[in-house]
Amino acid sequence: MTPDFISSPNYNARNRAIDTIILHYTGMESGQAALDRLCDPGAKVSAHYMIWETGEITQLVDERHRAWHAGLGSWQGDSDLNTCSIGIEIINGGHNFPLETGELPPYPDLQIKAVIALCQSILTRHSIAASRIIGHSDMAPARKEDPGEHFPWAQLAKAGIGLWPDESAALVSENEAAELPDDALSIGQSHSMIRPLKSRLRTIGYALADGGVYDKELAAVLLAFQRHWAPEYLTGYPCRESLKRIEALSKSVPNFKHQPNFRQQEG
Ligand SMILES: [Zn+2]
Structure with missing residues:
Protein backbone atom coordinates (compact mmCIF):
# COMPACT_ATOMS: atom_id res chain seq x y z
CA MET A 1 0.00 0.00 0.00
CA THR A 2 1.43 3.32 -1.03
CA PRO A 3 1.20 6.07 1.58
CA ASP A 4 -0.91 9.14 0.72
CA PHE A 5 1.49 11.57 2.33
CA ILE A 6 5.20 11.45 3.07
CA SER A 7 6.66 14.77 4.13
CA SER A 8 9.67 16.06 2.19
CA PRO A 9 11.73 18.74 3.95
CA ASN A 10 12.69 20.31 0.60
CA TYR A 11 10.43 23.35 0.37
CA ASN A 12 10.07 26.93 1.55
CA ALA A 13 7.49 29.75 1.37
CA ARG A 14 5.80 30.83 -1.86
CA ASN A 15 5.77 34.53 -2.67
CA ARG A 16 2.89 34.53 -5.15
CA ALA A 17 -0.22 32.61 -6.06
CA ILE A 18 -0.24 29.27 -7.90
CA ASP A 19 -0.79 29.71 -11.65
CA THR A 20 1.27 26.92 -13.25
CA ILE A 21 1.52 23.12 -13.30
CA ILE A 22 4.83 21.50 -14.23
CA LEU A 23 4.95 17.81 -15.11
CA HIS A 24 8.10 15.73 -14.69
CA TYR A 25 9.23 12.15 -14.96
CA THR A 26 11.44 10.85 -12.18
CA GLY A 27 14.06 9.38 -14.55
CA MET A 28 15.26 6.89 -11.94
CA GLU A 29 15.41 3.10 -11.82
CA SER A 30 12.47 2.81 -9.41
CA GLY A 31 9.74 4.82 -7.72
CA GLN A 32 11.23 4.06 -4.33
CA ALA A 33 14.63 5.46 -5.39
CA ALA A 34 12.91 8.61 -6.61
CA LEU A 35 10.88 8.92 -3.41
CA ASP A 36 14.01 8.57 -1.28
CA ARG A 37 15.75 11.29 -3.27
CA LEU A 38 12.79 13.66 -3.18
CA CYS A 39 12.73 13.36 0.63
CA ASP A 40 16.51 13.54 1.16
CA PRO A 41 17.40 16.89 2.76
CA GLY A 42 20.83 16.71 1.08
CA ALA A 43 19.33 16.45 -2.42
CA LYS A 44 17.37 19.72 -2.04
CA VAL A 45 14.74 18.56 -4.54
CA SER A 46 11.08 17.71 -4.10
CA ALA A 47 7.67 17.93 -5.74
CA HIS A 48 4.14 18.33 -4.46
CA TYR A 49 3.00 14.97 -5.80
CA MET A 50 4.41 11.69 -7.05
CA ILE A 51 2.31 9.44 -9.25
CA TRP A 52 3.11 5.72 -9.24
CA GLU A 53 2.71 3.35 -12.20
CA THR A 54 -0.38 1.92 -10.47
CA GLY A 55 -2.06 5.32 -10.42
CA GLU A 56 -1.55 5.74 -6.69
CA ILE A 57 -0.54 9.23 -5.60
CA THR A 58 1.79 10.23 -2.79
CA GLN A 59 1.86 13.85 -1.71
CA LEU A 60 5.23 15.13 -0.50
CA VAL A 61 4.70 18.87 -0.03
CA ASP A 62 1.54 20.82 0.81
CA GLU A 63 0.37 22.94 -2.15
CA ARG A 64 0.68 26.05 0.02
CA HIS A 65 4.46 25.62 0.05
CA ARG A 66 7.11 26.20 -2.62
CA ALA A 67 8.47 22.76 -3.55
CA TRP A 68 11.85 22.60 -5.26
CA HIS A 69 11.27 20.86 -8.59
CA ALA A 70 11.68 23.34 -11.45
CA GLY A 71 15.15 24.86 -10.98
CA LEU A 72 16.69 27.25 -13.50
CA GLY A 73 14.53 28.12 -16.45
CA SER A 74 11.76 30.38 -17.67
CA TRP A 75 8.17 30.35 -18.95
CA GLN A 76 6.10 33.29 -20.16
CA GLY A 77 8.61 35.66 -18.62
CA ASP A 78 8.69 34.03 -15.19
CA SER A 79 12.00 32.66 -13.99
CA ASP A 80 11.04 31.56 -10.48
CA LEU A 81 8.63 28.84 -11.51
CA ASN A 82 8.82 27.05 -8.16
CA THR A 83 7.14 29.95 -6.42
CA CYS A 84 3.99 29.83 -8.58
CA SER A 85 3.73 26.20 -9.64
CA ILE A 86 2.61 22.79 -8.53
CA GLY A 87 5.19 20.15 -9.38
CA ILE A 88 4.11 16.61 -10.24
CA GLU A 89 6.68 13.84 -10.54
CA ILE A 90 5.46 10.89 -12.60
CA ILE A 91 7.37 7.69 -12.00
CA ASN A 92 9.02 6.71 -15.28
CA GLY A 93 12.63 5.83 -16.10
CA GLY A 94 12.53 8.09 -19.13
CA HIS A 95 15.64 8.69 -21.24
CA ASN A 96 17.90 7.45 -18.42
CA PHE A 97 16.29 3.99 -18.30
CA PRO A 98 15.02 3.01 -21.74
CA LEU A 99 13.63 -0.44 -22.54
CA GLU A 100 15.99 -3.09 -23.95
CA THR A 101 14.63 -2.22 -27.39
CA GLY A 102 15.88 1.34 -26.90
CA GLU A 103 12.35 2.72 -26.70
CA LEU A 104 11.24 4.90 -23.82
CA PRO A 105 9.30 3.07 -21.09
CA PRO A 106 5.58 3.67 -21.71
CA TYR A 107 3.36 5.41 -19.18
CA PRO A 108 0.71 2.91 -18.04
CA ASP A 109 -2.94 3.87 -18.59
CA LEU A 110 -3.76 3.85 -14.90
CA GLN A 111 -0.92 6.26 -14.24
CA ILE A 112 -2.08 8.68 -16.97
CA LYS A 113 -5.66 8.50 -15.67
CA ALA A 114 -4.30 9.52 -12.26
CA VAL A 115 -2.31 12.41 -13.78
CA ILE A 116 -5.48 13.64 -15.49
CA ALA A 117 -7.60 13.31 -12.35
CA LEU A 118 -5.01 15.10 -10.21
CA CYS A 119 -4.63 17.96 -12.71
CA GLN A 120 -8.41 18.30 -12.96
CA SER A 121 -8.69 18.56 -9.20
CA ILE A 122 -5.87 21.14 -9.08
CA LEU A 123 -7.69 23.17 -11.75
CA THR A 124 -10.78 23.33 -9.55
CA ARG A 125 -8.70 24.79 -6.72
CA HIS A 126 -6.45 27.25 -8.57
CA SER A 127 -6.72 29.61 -11.51
CA ILE A 128 -4.31 28.14 -14.07
CA ALA A 129 -4.31 29.08 -17.77
CA LYS A 158 -8.57 16.11 -24.80
CA ALA A 159 -9.38 15.87 -21.09
CA GLY A 160 -9.18 19.66 -20.76
CA ILE A 161 -5.63 19.83 -19.45
CA GLY A 162 -3.28 22.08 -21.38
CA LEU A 163 -3.28 23.37 -24.95
CA TRP A 164 -3.28 21.52 -28.25
CA PRO A 165 -2.75 23.31 -31.59
CA ASP A 166 -5.69 23.74 -33.94
CA GLU A 167 -3.85 23.61 -37.25
CA SER A 168 -6.63 25.37 -39.12
CA ALA A 169 -5.40 28.51 -37.32
CA ALA A 170 -2.02 28.29 -39.05
CA LEU A 171 -2.26 30.71 -41.97
CA VAL A 172 1.19 31.92 -42.92
CA SER A 173 3.65 29.27 -41.79
CA GLU A 174 2.72 26.99 -44.68
CA ASN A 175 4.12 29.63 -47.05
CA GLU A 176 7.11 30.27 -44.83
CA ALA A 177 7.85 26.56 -44.71
CA ALA A 178 7.72 26.35 -48.48
CA GLU A 179 10.77 28.63 -48.56
CA LEU A 180 12.64 26.17 -46.44
CA PRO A 181 13.49 22.82 -47.99
CA ASP A 182 13.61 20.04 -45.41
CA ASP A 183 16.94 19.89 -43.54
CA ALA A 184 18.52 22.69 -45.61
CA LEU A 185 19.34 24.81 -42.59
CA SER A 186 22.41 24.27 -40.45
CA ILE A 187 23.26 25.73 -37.06
CA GLY A 188 24.54 29.29 -37.42
CA GLN A 189 22.68 29.96 -40.67
CA SER A 190 20.30 32.90 -41.13
CA HIS A 191 16.89 32.69 -42.76
CA SER A 192 14.01 35.12 -43.10
CA MET A 193 11.55 32.73 -41.45
CA ILE A 194 13.58 32.41 -38.23
CA ARG A 195 12.69 35.78 -36.72
CA PRO A 196 8.89 35.29 -36.89
CA LEU A 197 9.36 31.70 -35.70
CA LYS A 198 11.27 32.84 -32.59
CA SER A 199 8.65 35.46 -31.92
CA ARG A 200 5.85 32.85 -32.01
CA LEU A 201 7.78 30.52 -29.73
CA ARG A 202 8.23 33.41 -27.28
CA THR A 203 4.49 34.09 -27.44
CA ILE A 204 3.84 30.48 -26.42
CA GLY A 205 6.18 30.92 -23.45
CA TYR A 206 9.67 29.78 -24.40
CA ALA A 207 12.61 31.97 -23.45
CA LEU A 208 14.55 32.83 -26.61
CA ALA A 209 16.79 35.68 -27.72
CA ASP A 210 15.64 37.64 -30.77
CA GLY A 211 17.34 37.30 -34.15
CA GLY A 212 17.24 35.62 -37.52
CA VAL A 213 19.76 32.83 -36.96
CA TYR A 214 18.99 29.14 -36.53
CA ASP A 215 21.18 28.67 -33.45
CA LYS A 216 21.64 26.01 -30.77
CA GLU A 217 19.23 27.78 -28.44
CA LEU A 218 16.49 27.66 -31.08
CA ALA A 219 17.21 24.01 -31.90
CA ALA A 220 16.83 23.14 -28.18
CA VAL A 221 13.56 25.06 -27.94
CA LEU A 222 12.24 23.41 -31.11
CA LEU A 223 13.08 20.03 -29.65
CA ALA A 224 11.23 20.92 -26.45
CA PHE A 225 8.24 22.12 -28.48
CA GLN A 226 8.25 18.89 -30.50
CA ARG A 227 8.46 16.72 -27.37
CA HIS A 228 5.26 18.38 -26.19
CA TRP A 229 3.27 19.26 -29.30
CA ALA A 230 4.81 17.38 -32.26
CA PRO A 231 6.43 14.20 -30.93
CA GLU A 232 6.26 12.50 -34.33
CA TYR A 233 8.61 15.20 -35.70
CA LEU A 234 11.31 15.11 -33.04
CA THR A 235 14.30 16.66 -34.79
CA GLY A 236 14.99 20.13 -33.39
CA TYR A 237 14.53 21.24 -36.99
CA PRO A 238 11.76 23.66 -38.06
CA CYS A 239 9.92 21.21 -40.30
CA ARG A 240 6.69 22.22 -42.01
CA GLU A 241 4.42 20.44 -39.54
CA SER A 242 6.21 21.93 -36.53
CA LEU A 243 5.96 25.42 -38.03
CA LYS A 244 2.22 25.00 -38.51
CA ARG A 245 1.67 23.79 -34.98
CA ILE A 246 3.83 26.59 -33.55
CA GLU A 247 1.86 29.22 -35.42
CA ALA A 248 -1.47 27.66 -34.43
CA LEU A 249 -0.50 27.34 -30.79
CA SER A 250 0.90 30.88 -30.60
CA LYS A 251 -2.52 32.15 -31.65
CA SER A 252 -4.28 30.38 -28.81
CA VAL A 253 -2.06 31.86 -26.07
CA PRO A 254 -3.32 35.12 -24.62
CA ASN A 255 -0.68 37.85 -24.83
CA PHE A 256 1.48 38.18 -21.79
CA LYS A 257 3.94 40.92 -21.08
CA HIS A 258 7.57 39.97 -20.66
CA GLN A 259 7.75 40.95 -17.03
CA PRO A 260 7.97 38.65 -14.04
CA ASN A 261 4.85 39.56 -12.10
CA PHE A 262 2.29 40.34 -14.74
CA ARG A 263 -0.14 37.68 -13.57
CA GLN A 264 0.04 38.91 -10.04
CA GLN A 265 -0.76 42.41 -11.27
CA GLU A 266 -3.76 41.06 -13.11
CA GLY A 267 -4.91 39.58 -9.81
ZN1 LIG B 1 11.93 17.30 -14.09
Missing part, protein backbone atom coordinates in the same frame (compact mmCIF):
# COMPACT_ATOMS: atom_id res chain seq x y z
CA ALA A 130 -4.08 26.18 -20.23
CA SER A 131 -0.83 27.64 -21.58
CA ARG A 132 0.73 27.27 -18.12
CA ILE A 133 0.40 23.51 -17.93
CA ILE A 134 3.81 22.51 -19.17
CA GLY A 135 6.62 19.99 -19.04
CA HIS A 136 9.91 20.52 -17.26
CA SER A 137 11.58 20.55 -20.71
CA ASP A 138 9.39 23.48 -21.78
CA MET A 139 10.76 25.78 -19.09
CA ALA A 140 14.34 24.40 -19.27
CA PRO A 141 14.86 23.22 -22.88
CA ALA A 142 18.67 23.20 -22.71
CA ARG A 143 18.77 21.15 -19.52
CA LYS A 144 15.73 18.88 -19.33
CA GLU A 145 13.90 16.28 -21.43
CA ASP A 146 11.07 15.32 -19.08
CA PRO A 147 8.32 14.20 -19.13
CA GLY A 148 9.53 13.12 -22.59
CA GLU A 149 8.14 12.73 -26.09
CA HIS A 150 6.41 9.52 -24.96
CA PHE A 151 4.16 11.44 -22.55
CA PRO A 152 0.60 11.62 -23.97
CA TRP A 153 0.03 15.38 -23.97
CA ALA A 154 -2.69 15.08 -26.64
CA GLN A 155 -4.69 12.79 -24.37
CA LEU A 156 -4.39 15.32 -21.53
CA ALA A 157 -5.51 18.16 -23.81
Whole structure:
Protein backbone atom coordinates (compact mmCIF):
# COMPACT_ATOMS: atom_id res chain seq x y z
CA MET A 1 0.00 0.00 0.00
CA THR A 2 1.43 3.32 -1.03
CA PRO A 3 1.20 6.07 1.58
CA ASP A 4 -0.91 9.14 0.72
CA PHE A 5 1.49 11.57 2.33
CA ILE A 6 5.20 11.45 3.07
CA SER A 7 6.66 14.77 4.13
CA SER A 8 9.67 16.06 2.19
CA PRO A 9 11.73 18.74 3.95
CA ASN A 10 12.69 20.31 0.60
CA TYR A 11 10.43 23.35 0.37
CA ASN A 12 10.07 26.93 1.55
CA ALA A 13 7.49 29.75 1.37
CA ARG A 14 5.80 30.83 -1.86
CA ASN A 15 5.77 34.53 -2.67
CA ARG A 16 2.89 34.53 -5.15
CA ALA A 17 -0.22 32.61 -6.06
CA ILE A 18 -0.24 29.27 -7.90
CA ASP A 19 -0.79 29.71 -11.65
CA THR A 20 1.27 26.92 -13.25
CA ILE A 21 1.52 23.12 -13.30
CA ILE A 22 4.83 21.50 -14.23
CA LEU A 23 4.95 17.81 -15.11
CA HIS A 24 8.10 15.73 -14.69
CA TYR A 25 9.23 12.15 -14.96
CA THR A 26 11.44 10.85 -12.18
CA GLY A 27 14.06 9.38 -14.55
CA MET A 28 15.26 6.89 -11.94
CA GLU A 29 15.41 3.10 -11.82
CA SER A 30 12.47 2.81 -9.41
CA GLY A 31 9.74 4.82 -7.72
CA GLN A 32 11.23 4.06 -4.33
CA ALA A 33 14.63 5.46 -5.39
CA ALA A 34 12.91 8.61 -6.61
CA LEU A 35 10.88 8.92 -3.41
CA ASP A 36 14.01 8.57 -1.28
CA ARG A 37 15.75 11.29 -3.27
CA LEU A 38 12.79 13.66 -3.18
CA CYS A 39 12.73 13.36 0.63
CA ASP A 40 16.51 13.54 1.16
CA PRO A 41 17.40 16.89 2.76
CA GLY A 42 20.83 16.71 1.08
CA ALA A 43 19.33 16.45 -2.42
CA LYS A 44 17.37 19.72 -2.04
CA VAL A 45 14.74 18.56 -4.54
CA SER A 46 11.08 17.71 -4.10
CA ALA A 47 7.67 17.93 -5.74
CA HIS A 48 4.14 18.33 -4.46
CA TYR A 49 3.00 14.97 -5.80
CA MET A 50 4.41 11.69 -7.05
CA ILE A 51 2.31 9.44 -9.25
CA TRP A 52 3.11 5.72 -9.24
CA GLU A 53 2.71 3.35 -12.20
CA THR A 54 -0.38 1.92 -10.47
CA GLY A 55 -2.06 5.32 -10.42
CA GLU A 56 -1.55 5.74 -6.69
CA ILE A 57 -0.54 9.23 -5.60
CA THR A 58 1.79 10.23 -2.79
CA GLN A 59 1.86 13.85 -1.71
CA LEU A 60 5.23 15.13 -0.50
CA VAL A 61 4.70 18.87 -0.03
CA ASP A 62 1.54 20.82 0.81
CA GLU A 63 0.37 22.94 -2.15
CA ARG A 64 0.68 26.05 0.02
CA HIS A 65 4.46 25.62 0.05
CA ARG A 66 7.11 26.20 -2.62
CA ALA A 67 8.47 22.76 -3.55
CA TRP A 68 11.85 22.60 -5.26
CA HIS A 69 11.27 20.86 -8.59
CA ALA A 70 11.68 23.34 -11.45
CA GLY A 71 15.15 24.86 -10.98
CA LEU A 72 16.69 27.25 -13.50
CA GLY A 73 14.53 28.12 -16.45
CA SER A 74 11.76 30.38 -17.67
CA TRP A 75 8.17 30.35 -18.95
CA GLN A 76 6.10 33.29 -20.16
CA GLY A 77 8.61 35.66 -18.62
CA ASP A 78 8.69 34.03 -15.19
CA SER A 79 12.00 32.66 -13.99
CA ASP A 80 11.04 31.56 -10.48
CA LEU A 81 8.63 28.84 -11.51
CA ASN A 82 8.82 27.05 -8.16
CA THR A 83 7.14 29.95 -6.42
CA CYS A 84 3.99 29.83 -8.58
CA SER A 85 3.73 26.20 -9.64
CA ILE A 86 2.61 22.79 -8.53
CA GLY A 87 5.19 20.15 -9.38
CA ILE A 88 4.11 16.61 -10.24
CA GLU A 89 6.68 13.84 -10.54
CA ILE A 90 5.46 10.89 -12.60
CA ILE A 91 7.37 7.69 -12.00
CA ASN A 92 9.02 6.71 -15.28
CA GLY A 93 12.63 5.83 -16.10
CA GLY A 94 12.53 8.09 -19.13
CA HIS A 95 15.64 8.69 -21.24
CA ASN A 96 17.90 7.45 -18.42
CA PHE A 97 16.29 3.99 -18.30
CA PRO A 98 15.02 3.01 -21.74
CA LEU A 99 13.63 -0.44 -22.54
CA GLU A 100 15.99 -3.09 -23.95
CA THR A 101 14.63 -2.22 -27.39
CA GLY A 102 15.88 1.34 -26.90
CA GLU A 103 12.35 2.72 -26.70
CA LEU A 104 11.24 4.90 -23.82
CA PRO A 105 9.30 3.07 -21.09
CA PRO A 106 5.58 3.67 -21.71
CA TYR A 107 3.36 5.41 -19.18
CA PRO A 108 0.71 2.91 -18.04
CA ASP A 109 -2.94 3.87 -18.59
CA LEU A 110 -3.76 3.85 -14.90
CA GLN A 111 -0.92 6.26 -14.24
CA ILE A 112 -2.08 8.68 -16.97
CA LYS A 113 -5.66 8.50 -15.67
CA ALA A 114 -4.30 9.52 -12.26
CA VAL A 115 -2.31 12.41 -13.78
CA ILE A 116 -5.48 13.64 -15.49
CA ALA A 117 -7.60 13.31 -12.35
CA LEU A 118 -5.01 15.10 -10.21
CA CYS A 119 -4.63 17.96 -12.71
CA GLN A 120 -8.41 18.30 -12.96
CA SER A 121 -8.69 18.56 -9.20
CA ILE A 122 -5.87 21.14 -9.08
CA LEU A 123 -7.69 23.17 -11.75
CA THR A 124 -10.78 23.33 -9.55
CA ARG A 125 -8.70 24.79 -6.72
CA HIS A 126 -6.45 27.25 -8.57
CA SER A 127 -6.72 29.61 -11.51
CA ILE A 128 -4.31 28.14 -14.07
CA ALA A 129 -4.31 29.08 -17.77
CA ALA A 130 -4.08 26.18 -20.23
CA SER A 131 -0.83 27.64 -21.58
CA ARG A 132 0.73 27.27 -18.12
CA ILE A 133 0.40 23.51 -17.93
CA ILE A 134 3.81 22.51 -19.17
CA GLY A 135 6.62 19.99 -19.04
CA HIS A 136 9.91 20.52 -17.26
CA SER A 137 11.58 20.55 -20.71
CA ASP A 138 9.39 23.48 -21.78
CA MET A 139 10.76 25.78 -19.09
CA ALA A 140 14.34 24.40 -19.27
CA PRO A 141 14.86 23.22 -22.88
CA ALA A 142 18.67 23.20 -22.71
CA ARG A 143 18.77 21.15 -19.52
CA LYS A 144 15.73 18.88 -19.33
CA GLU A 145 13.90 16.28 -21.43
CA ASP A 146 11.07 15.32 -19.08
CA PRO A 147 8.32 14.20 -19.13
CA GLY A 148 9.53 13.12 -22.59
CA GLU A 149 8.14 12.73 -26.09
CA HIS A 150 6.41 9.52 -24.96
CA PHE A 151 4.16 11.44 -22.55
CA PRO A 152 0.60 11.62 -23.97
CA TRP A 153 0.03 15.38 -23.97
CA ALA A 154 -2.69 15.08 -26.64
CA GLN A 155 -4.69 12.79 -24.37
CA LEU A 156 -4.39 15.32 -21.53
CA ALA A 157 -5.51 18.16 -23.81
CA LYS A 158 -8.57 16.11 -24.80
CA ALA A 159 -9.38 15.87 -21.09
CA GLY A 160 -9.18 19.66 -20.76
CA ILE A 161 -5.63 19.83 -19.45
CA GLY A 162 -3.28 22.08 -21.38
CA LEU A 163 -3.28 23.37 -24.95
CA TRP A 164 -3.28 21.52 -28.25
CA PRO A 165 -2.75 23.31 -31.59
CA ASP A 166 -5.69 23.74 -33.94
CA GLU A 167 -3.85 23.61 -37.25
CA SER A 168 -6.63 25.37 -39.12
CA ALA A 169 -5.40 28.51 -37.32
CA ALA A 170 -2.02 28.29 -39.05
CA LEU A 171 -2.26 30.71 -41.97
CA VAL A 172 1.19 31.92 -42.92
CA SER A 173 3.65 29.27 -41.79
CA GLU A 174 2.72 26.99 -44.68
CA ASN A 175 4.12 29.63 -47.05
CA GLU A 176 7.11 30.27 -44.83
CA ALA A 177 7.85 26.56 -44.71
CA ALA A 178 7.72 26.35 -48.48
CA GLU A 179 10.77 28.63 -48.56
CA LEU A 180 12.64 26.17 -46.44
CA PRO A 181 13.49 22.82 -47.99
CA ASP A 182 13.61 20.04 -45.41
CA ASP A 183 16.94 19.89 -43.54
CA ALA A 184 18.52 22.69 -45.61
CA LEU A 185 19.34 24.81 -42.59
CA SER A 186 22.41 24.27 -40.45
CA ILE A 187 23.26 25.73 -37.06
CA GLY A 188 24.54 29.29 -37.42
CA GLN A 189 22.68 29.96 -40.67
CA SER A 190 20.30 32.90 -41.13
CA HIS A 191 16.89 32.69 -42.76
CA SER A 192 14.01 35.12 -43.10
CA MET A 193 11.55 32.73 -41.45
CA ILE A 194 13.58 32.41 -38.23
CA ARG A 195 12.69 35.78 -36.72
CA PRO A 196 8.89 35.29 -36.89
CA LEU A 197 9.36 31.70 -35.70
CA LYS A 198 11.27 32.84 -32.59
CA SER A 199 8.65 35.46 -31.92
CA ARG A 200 5.85 32.85 -32.01
CA LEU A 201 7.78 30.52 -29.73
CA ARG A 202 8.23 33.41 -27.28
CA THR A 203 4.49 34.09 -27.44
CA ILE A 204 3.84 30.48 -26.42
CA GLY A 205 6.18 30.92 -23.45
CA TYR A 206 9.67 29.78 -24.40
CA ALA A 207 12.61 31.97 -23.45
CA LEU A 208 14.55 32.83 -26.61
CA ALA A 209 16.79 35.68 -27.72
CA ASP A 210 15.64 37.64 -30.77
CA GLY A 211 17.34 37.30 -34.15
CA GLY A 212 17.24 35.62 -37.52
CA VAL A 213 19.76 32.83 -36.96
CA TYR A 214 18.99 29.14 -36.53
CA ASP A 215 21.18 28.67 -33.45
CA LYS A 216 21.64 26.01 -30.77
CA GLU A 217 19.23 27.78 -28.44
CA LEU A 218 16.49 27.66 -31.08
CA ALA A 219 17.21 24.01 -31.90
CA ALA A 220 16.83 23.14 -28.18
CA VAL A 221 13.56 25.06 -27.94
CA LEU A 222 12.24 23.41 -31.11
CA LEU A 223 13.08 20.03 -29.65
CA ALA A 224 11.23 20.92 -26.45
CA PHE A 225 8.24 22.12 -28.48
CA GLN A 226 8.25 18.89 -30.50
CA ARG A 227 8.46 16.72 -27.37
CA HIS A 228 5.26 18.38 -26.19
CA TRP A 229 3.27 19.26 -29.30
CA ALA A 230 4.81 17.38 -32.26
CA PRO A 231 6.43 14.20 -30.93
CA GLU A 232 6.26 12.50 -34.33
CA TYR A 233 8.61 15.20 -35.70
CA LEU A 234 11.31 15.11 -33.04
CA THR A 235 14.30 16.66 -34.79
CA GLY A 236 14.99 20.13 -33.39
CA TYR A 237 14.53 21.24 -36.99
CA PRO A 238 11.76 23.66 -38.06
CA CYS A 239 9.92 21.21 -40.30
CA ARG A 240 6.69 22.22 -42.01
CA GLU A 241 4.42 20.44 -39.54
CA SER A 242 6.21 21.93 -36.53
CA LEU A 243 5.96 25.42 -38.03
CA LYS A 244 2.22 25.00 -38.51
CA ARG A 245 1.67 23.79 -34.98
CA ILE A 246 3.83 26.59 -33.55
CA GLU A 247 1.86 29.22 -35.42
CA ALA A 248 -1.47 27.66 -34.43
CA LEU A 249 -0.50 27.34 -30.79
CA SER A 250 0.90 30.88 -30.60
CA LYS A 251 -2.52 32.15 -31.65
CA SER A 252 -4.28 30.38 -28.81
CA VAL A 253 -2.06 31.86 -26.07
CA PRO A 254 -3.32 35.12 -24.62
CA ASN A 255 -0.68 37.85 -24.83
CA PHE A 256 1.48 38.18 -21.79
CA LYS A 257 3.94 40.92 -21.08
CA HIS A 258 7.57 39.97 -20.66
CA GLN A 259 7.75 40.95 -17.03
CA PRO A 260 7.97 38.65 -14.04
CA ASN A 261 4.85 39.56 -12.10
CA PHE A 262 2.29 40.34 -14.74
CA ARG A 263 -0.14 37.68 -13.57
CA GLN A 264 0.04 38.91 -10.04
CA GLN A 265 -0.76 42.41 -11.27
CA GLU A 266 -3.76 41.06 -13.11
CA GLY A 267 -4.91 39.58 -9.81
ZN1 LIG B 1 11.93 17.30 -14.09
